[in-house]
Amino acid sequence: MAPAQRRGVAGVTLMAGDTAFRTDQLWRRVAVAAPYLWLLVFFLAPFAIILKISLADPIIAQPPFTQTFDAEGDFAGSADNFRFLLTDKLYAVTYLRSVVMAAAATILCLALGFPMAYGIARSDATTRSLLLLLIVLPFWISFLLRVYAWMGLMNNYGVINNLLMWIGIIEQPIQLMYTDFAIFVGLAYSYLPFMILPLYATLERMDLDLIEAAQDLGASRTRAFWDITWPLARPGIIAGCLLVFIPAMGEYVIPYLLGGPEALLIGRVLFDEFFVNRDWPLASAVAIVLLLLLVVPIVLLQRNQAKREEPAT
Amino acid sequence: MKDFIRIRGISKYFGDFAAVDDVSLDIAKGELFSILGGSGCGKTTLLRILAGFELPTKGTVEIDGVDVTNQPPYQRPVNMMFQSYAIFPHMSVAKNVAYGLQKEGVARTDIEKRVDQALDLVQLRDFAKRKPDQLSGGQRQRVALARAIIKRPKVLLLDEPLAALDKKLRERTQFELMNIQDELGITFVVVTHDQEEAMTLSTRIAVMEQGRFLQIGTPLEIYEYPRNRFVADFIGTINTFDGTVQQIDENTLVIDSEEAGTTITALGRHDVVVGQKVCVAVRPEKIFVGKDEPDNSEDTRVRGVVHDLGYLGNLSLYRIKLVNDNIVLVSSQNRRRSASRFLEWEDEVWISWRPRSVAVLLE
Structure with missing residues (x-):
């Protein structure tokens, strides 16, 4: 009597545990599936459409x-647009210019x-939150307005030129606006927070004992920085560089x-092909090539990173 | 013996707060010296001054005859084992250990040889290629040790070296540390809050409180002859009774203590006067407890009842309530095997102790 009862009780609890386990599993799957679904609907599907148009x-x-695809469902497209991209030198030059410009802006963002980020991570708690607020504060103002503000600064009779002439360094205003330099400054200014925030996140987590340990073992301050701080900040550096480089590469408003x-x-070419020339297929091809240009190095970088984190055996 | 480390009048102020307050200390070559104190007593600051991470506000530090007070950490003949171990997470065990030699510019083949030696010493040779996150706490501790000794520093500083280990491992590692110290002949300066660790490890201990040393001595001196109430309380457990000096003889000192409910006889000393307020301290293991009245007339005797008892196997602990309701801690060895307890709750007992078991504290 008693053992049977006990078995019954055990059975019930086991079943209850089982259903709880199953709903748990279900929720876990939903949680994992959600971002994939998002990517499918808002990234992969549009990408397929663009690919089709190209x-x-x-x-x-x-x-x-x-x-x-024609009425019978046979493939009727061609790779003509891509062939055109390869043959017309303009596109290659534009892609290259964009890469160089985005890379230069990324390097400047990293250098600044x-x-x-280092200073913020090392400051005390109250100043730290104030400094972080200052980094994020520009986002309160429209991106467009901030870029317009740079026009006011860099005009021939804008703030910078007036100031330089007033000091007497120059006599004639120097051409700042409508140059590559202006684009470069605009890009670096606009994307700097995207570099600082991930860098700050990694630097802030870093154990300061590590730097002292390196110094204790004979490394000067500079040496300890390059041996310890820099490699440990790598994830932040990579994240920051990607967050700057990728949008800078396709940036349209700032160059415009x-x-x-x-x-x-390339962002401007893309815009012009779509809206000025109304050549959607060619514009789509430009977009696809741009995407590949961005994705390939990221994949290589991630593979490199994974290899680094693999345990040495 | 010549003083190897000479600390002279070191003070360190953080704003108005004196973390280290005019401290002087000599440590001999080959010593295993412990600085013992609670958190915030200034022991870590003092260690960081020795390592070069903090500049003292005042005072000088000499190591082996060289004034290192203003030397940066990377130039000092000193290495440190951090409490957090501070193992470089992006380097393998071997690279961590090799780091110090690399910075010194030692030839590659030499580095390999010495890294192997160091890893042998801490029994981690098979782990050379592992990454730190694949190691257990005890292994990480030994990596930190190997890394800190590989440059054969004149002084090795250890910040709470065993605090992060569990009890069993801590006991084993304690002896390993002592063996390694013996083998290498490096002077160790250990900072710890754990009195047991300090007692077993050290040749000498400095007890620190509020930035000052309260007492410096061998573990035996510190335990048996504490100089003041803080040291007596901090190391082990001790019973204290306030009292007044009643009588000073050639060999004995009689102290009247209301707290003890009797007069206490101690060994004679000449630095007290009749009527002076003193504190009498007796360790629990120095007190005898029994049902019969002890007959040695020199001994201090008090009556009480067993208020509480604890059987620990090797020891029994008693809390004896005196007639005046004060509680005295007594511990006694369970020398004889018996099926029943020697004393039970509410038993009426006598406790007694010898004059030479008494420490008279003046502060």
């Missing part, structure tokens, strides 16, 4: 491109952002407002 031909119609008419960057 294989079509432009026509004057609504929508302004031919069908990639690292000491700033601050750069000259001849300052062709």
Whole structure:
């Protein structure tokens, strides 16, 4: 009697535990699936559409491109657009200019952002939150307005030129606006917070004992920085660089407002192909190539990172 | 013996607060010296001054005849084992251990040889290629030790070296540390809050409180001859009774103590006067407890009842309540095997102790 009862009780608890376990599993799956679903709907699906358009031909119609598959469902597209991208030197030059410009802005952001992030991470708690607030504060103002503000600063008779002339360093205003330099400054300014925040996150977590240990073992302050701080900040450096480089690469507004008419960057070409030339298929091809240009180095970087974190055996 | 480390009048102020307050200390070569104190007593600050991470506000530090007070950490013949171990997470065990030699510019082949030696010493040779996050706490501790001794420093500083280990491992590591110290002949300066650790490890101990040393001595001196109430309380457990000096003879000192409910006889000393307020301290293991009245007339005797008792196997602990309601702690060895307890709750007992078991504290 008693053992049977006990078995019954045990059975019940086991079942209850089982269902709890199952709902637990279900929720876990939902949680994991959610970001994938998001990526599928808002990234992969649009990407497929763009890819499809890039294989079509432009026509004057609504929508302004031919069908990639004909009435029988056979493939009717072509890689003509991509071939054109490869043959017309303009595109290669534009891509290259964009890479160089984005890379330069990234390096400037790193050079400015690292000491700033380092300083914030090492300051005491109250100043730290104030400094972080100051870094994020520009986001309260529209991005467009902030870029316009740079126009006011860099005009021929803007703040910078007036100041330099007043001091007497220059006699004639120097051309700042509508140059590559202006784009460069605009990019670095706009994306600096995206460099500082991930850098700050890694530097703030770092154990200060490690630097003292390195110094104790014979490393000078500078040596300890390069041996310990820099490699341990790597994840933050990589994250920051990607967060700056990727959007800087496709940036449209900054080159449009601050750069000259001849300052062709890929974001601008993309915009023009879509909205000025109404050549959707070619624009799509430009976008696909841009994406590949960005994705390939990231994949390589991540593989490198994974290899680094693998245990040495 | 010539003083190897000479600390002279070291003070360290943080704002108005004196973390270390005019401290002087000599440590001989090859000593295993412990600085013992509670948190915030200034012991870690003093260690960091020795390592070069803090500049003292006043005073000088000499190591082996060289004034190192203003030398940066990387130039001092001193290495430190951090409480957190501070093992570089992005380097393998071997690279961690090799780091100090690399910075010294030692030839590659020499580095390999010495890293192997150091890892042998801490029994981690098979772990050379592991990353720190693949090690247990005890292994990390030994990596930190190997890394700190590889440059053969003149002085090794250890900040709470055993605090992060569990009890069993701590006991084993204690003896390993002592063996390694013996083998290498490096002078060790250990900072700890754990009195047991300090007692077993050290040749000498400095008890620190509020930035000052209260007493410096061998573990035996500190335990048996505490100089004041703080030291007596801090190391082990002790019974204290306030009292007044009643009589001073050639060999004995009689102290009248209301707290003890009797007069206490101690060994004679000449630095007290009749009527002076003193504190009498007796360790629990120096007190005899029994049902019969002890007959040695020199001994201090008090009546009480067993208020509480604890059987620990090797020891029994008693809390004896005196007639005046004060509690006295007594511990006694369970020398004889018996099926029943020697004393039970509420038993009426006598406690007694010898004059030479008494420490008279003047402060």
